[in-house]
Amino acid sequence: xxxxxxxxxxxxxxxxxxxxxxxxxxxxxxxxxxxxxxxxxxxxxxxxxxxxxxxxxxxxxxxxxxxxxxxxxxxxxxxxxxxxxxxxxxxxxxxxxxxxxxxxxxxxxxxxxxxxxxxxxxxxxxxxxxxxxxxxxxxxxxxxxxxxxxxxxxxxxxxxxxxxxxxxxxxxxxxxxxxxxxxxxxxxxxxxxxxxxxxxxxxxxxxxxxxxxxxxxxxxxxxxxxxxxxxxxxxxxxxxxxxxxxxxxxxxxxxxxxxxxxxxxxxxxxxxxxxxxxxxxxxxxxxxxx
Amino acid sequence: xxxxxxxxxxxxxxxxxxxxxxxxxxxxxxxxxxxxxxxxxxxxxxxxxxxxxxxxxxxxxxxxxxxxxxxxxxxxxxxxxxxxxxxxxxxxxxxxxxxxxxxxxxxxxxxxxxxxxxxxxxxxxxxxxxxxxxxxxxxxxxxxxxxxxxxxxxxxxxxxxxxxxxxxxxxxxxxxxxxxxxxxxxxxxxxxxxxxxxxxxxxxxxxxxxxxxxxxxxxxxxxxxxxxxxxxxxxxxxxxxxxxxxxxxxxxxxxxxxxxxxxxxxxxxxxxxxxxxxxxxxxxxxxxxxxxxxxxxxxxx
Numbered sequence: 001x002x003x004x005x006x007x008x009x010x011x012x013x014x015x016x017x018x019x020x021x022x023x024x025x026x027x028x029x030x031x032x033x034x035x036x037x038x039x040x041x042x043x044x045x046x047x048x049x050x051x052x053x054x055x056x057x058x059x060x061x062x063x064x065x066x067x068x069x070x071x072x073x074x075x076x077x078x079x080x081x082x083x084x085x086x087x088x089x090x091x092x093x094x095x096x097x098x099x100x101x102x103x104x105x106x107x108x109x110x111x112x113x114x115x116x117x118x119x120x121x122x123x124x125x126x127x128x129x130x131x132x133x134x135x136x137x138x139x140x141x142x143x144x145x146x147x148x149x150x151x152x153x154x155x156x157x158x159x160x161x162x163x164x165x166x167x168x169x170x171x172x173x174x175x176x177x178x179x180x181x182x183x184x185x186x187x188x189x190x191x192x193x194x195x196x197x198x199x200x201x202x203x204x205x206x207x208x209x210x211x212x213x214x215x216x217x218x219x220x221x222x223x224x225x226x227x228x229x230x231x232x233x234x235x236x237x238x239x240x241x242x243x244x245x246x247x248x249x250x251x252x253x254x255x256x257x258x259x260x261x262x263x264x265x266x267x268x269x270x271x272x273x274x275x276x277x278x279x280x281x282x283x284x285x286x287x288x289x290x
Numbered sequence: 291x292x293x294x295x296x297x298x299x300x301x302x303x304x305x306x307x308x309x310x311x312x313x314x315x316x317x318x319x320x321x322x323x324x325x326x327x328x329x330x331x332x333x334x335x336x337x338x339x340x341x342x343x344x345x346x347x348x349x350x351x352x353x354x355x356x357x358x359x360x361x362x363x364x365x366x367x368x369x370x371x372x373x374x375x376x377x378x379x380x381x382x383x384x385x386x387x388x389x390x391x392x393x394x395x396x397x398x399x400x401x402x403x404x405x406x407x408x409x410x411x412x413x414x415x416x417x418x419x420x421x422x423x424x425x426x427x428x429x430x431x432x433x434x435x436x437x438x439x440x441x442x443x444x445x446x447x448x449x450x451x452x453x454x455x456x457x458x459x460x461x462x463x464x465x466x467x468x469x470x471x472x473x474x475x476x477x478x479x480x481x482x483x484x485x486x487x488x489x490x491x492x493x494x495x496x497x498x499x500x501x502x503x504x505x506x507x508x509x510x511x512x513x514x515x516x517x518x519x520x521x522x523x524x525x526x527x528x529x530x531x532x533x534x535x536x537x538x539x540x541x542x543x544x545x546x547x548x549x550x551x552x553x554x555x556x557x558x559x560x561x562x563x564x565x566x567x568x569x570x571x572x573x574x575x576x577x578x579x580x581x582x583x584x585x586x587x588x589x590x591x
Contacts, residue, residue: 032398035390036408038465043410045433046422058431104318111315120316127327129574131526131547134567135326137554138333144344160326168319193311222415224529229555239417243533253425260418271413275406278413278473 049257050074057253073254074262080255083262085234086241089152093227093237094220096156101163101216106209109171110197120172124165132225135161140229150232158226163216170215174208175201211277218267238263338564345558355565364541365566368549369573372525375456375545376577379463379524380517386464387471387516388509392501394472395479409469416466420533423462424449427534449535452542459543462530467523471516478512479505514585521577546570 049057050073051066077083112120139158140149148154178201186196202209227240236244242259271278338355342348359365394405411419426434427448435445448458486504495503528547531537537544537552544552550570554563 028393028396028398031393032404035386035393036404039408039411039469042419042422042426042465043414045426046418049422049425060431060436062431062433062436100322104322107315108319111312115312115316117312117316123323123327127323129522129571129578130327130331131528131550131567131570131574133528133547133550133554134334134571135330137560137563137567138330138337139326140554141333141337141344141560157326160322164319164322164326197315218413222413222417224415224417225532225551239415239529242421243417256421257425260415260421264415264418267413267415268410271410272406275409278409 046257046260049253050261052254054252054254073258077255077258077262081241081259082234083241083259086236086238087262089155089231089235089241090221090238092152093155093159094217096152097159097163097220098167098213098216100156100160101167102209102213105164105167105212106171106202106205107197108168109173110175110201110205112168112172113175120168124169127161127165132161132223136226136229143230149230150235152235154230155226155235155237158230159220159223162219162223166216166219167212170212171205171208174205174212178204211274214270214274215277218270221267334564334567337560338568340561342561343558344560348561351561355562356569358562359565359569364544365546365549367541368544368546371456371543372545372547372573375460375463375527375543376521376524378457378460379467379527380520382460382464383468383471383520384513384517387468388475388513390468390472391475391479392505394476409473411466412469414466416529417533419466420462420530423465423530424534427458449543450539452539455535455539455543459527459531459534462534463524463527466530467520471520474516474519475509475512478509482508511585514581518578518581521581522574525574525577546573 048064048066051069051071052063053070053072056063056066111117135158139154143149143154148157182204183196183200186200187193191199222239223237224239224243227237228244231237231240242256242263339350339352340348341351341354390408394401394408426432427450429435429445429447429450432448434448438445447454449455451458482505486508487500490500490504526547527545528551531543531545531548532551535543537548546566547570550563550566553559553566
């Protein structure tokens with residue numbers, strides 16, 4: 001008798017504790033759903049729009065699941081526009097701008113890291129603060145003078161504004177973390193500064209080079225305004241083309257959503273490769289300087 | 291022993307020689323930066339002193355472009371729009387990003403995958419994102435008004451309303467950039483020491499007190515970094531505004547950047563646009579310095 005009387009409140013307390021724990025878990029799960037769903041839903045809606053017929057796309061209430069899904073929008077966008085050409089332009093411009101940035105940026109990052117010239121990274125912070133349009137006005141005027149407007153060369157040059165600072169910043173940070181002992185050993189063995197850089201430091205910095213390359217490429221790929229202003233009909237990059245060529249007057253929602261997916265999918269795929277390092281790139285110039 | 295002595299004696303000259311040769315590593319990048327970044331800065335300042343439209347002869351007018359801006363109603367409104375947009379686009383992502391970081395700091399199933407999903411908007415091409423949001427904002431067929439009707443709210447005009455256009459554009463900005471704040475704050479949370487929490491728990495502090503009096507002050511430097519970066523990016527926001535509203539309806543969402551674009555590339559008014567750039571850069575610099583000053587103050591008190 002005495003025993004049960006004493007054990008009763010204890011067990012009810014345990015039950016209440018279990019319920020509270022469950023409730024708290026449920027609340028937490030709910031907050032995870034609330035915080036993640038806007039991100040996923042917009043992308044799903046984009047995908048849904050691109051896979052539906054036009055009738056379903058303008059239906060009200062909206063049709064969410066394409067039935068049956070159709071690839072007609074993708075076919076239409078590629079068939080009626082020079083999407084292939086724009087895609088190629090984007091690859092050439094971002095690819096060249098990234099390659100040039102690597103060629104000058106990897107040595108510069110090494111030089112900055114080894115000569116402790118950290119003041120140079122302030123330049124990168126200021127470059128980040130400057131609105132892209134403000135580079136565009138003088139460069140546009142100069143290209144006009146040189147007859148370079150509407151060429152891919154002009155676009156590659158302007159995209160260096162994006163790619164060079166990010167590569168220099170990433171590489172300077174990366175070379176700084178490398179141990180200097182190996183380099184010192186190589187130099188004592190008679191290797192010159194260049195040989196040490198080329199055969200000791202650079203191979204060690206490969207992970208940093210991968211991150212710098214991908215970030216530079218993504219930022220350049222995503223850029224809209226340089227292409228929108230400087231490119232001609234045949235030299236537009238993908239983001240500029242999607243806005244300037246595939247306007248709402250000319251195209252329905254389905255093909256536009258399909259085009260949007262074509263533009264952004266390569267970037268989302270590249271992002272997966274460098275998940276962890278993204279934040280370093282996005283805050284470039286801000287974290288160390290600020 | 292003798293070799294290390296020799297080495298240390300050789301070192302000063304050795305280092306000085308090396309220091310000099312490192313300059314050559316930096317020269318090519320400096321040339322590129324000089325050509326595409328520093329030259330445009332100087333050229334902009336120079337151009338701002340001219341009355342110059344592309345295709346016509348430039349006249350030197352000194353500071354007249356600036357004095358005109360000082361009395362330009364449309365430019366003043368653009369500044370107000372920019373500040374309104376910026377305040378919203380900094381404060382809301384900071385709050386939401388911090389909340390999201392607190393969630394992702396805990397362990398739960400599928401955490402890595404969900405975090406990747408959550409950060410996807412940040413890397414997505416702004417123009418592509420803007421296109422999809424334009425369709426979602428559509429007053430008749432847009433999915434957002436349908437969602438409002440589901441919870442019993444009246445439909446909204448979103449970006450077609452002069453009063454709602456800036457908050458609507460901020461909504462896109464929040465969606466796009468809250469992940470970046472989350473990642474910065476998450477980095478801060480990972481670096482927090484555990485001792486203060488243990489002793490505070492022993493003293494009977496509640497979860498809220500732990501957050502308010504330990505986590506938040508320790509996170510302050512990270513929040514300031516996030517605020518600085520967010521401010522710089524929000525002031526410069528262009529792609530989404532340009533694609534979704536073109537500064538409209540009327541000039542209701544015309545920020546400095548949009549005004550600048552029109553002056554330079556619709557009216558080819560290069561002199562005036564250059565003066566706008568100089569003022570614009572001064573505003574960005576002032577905002578960044580203000581935030582860094584706030585951080586310094588926060589450190590001392």
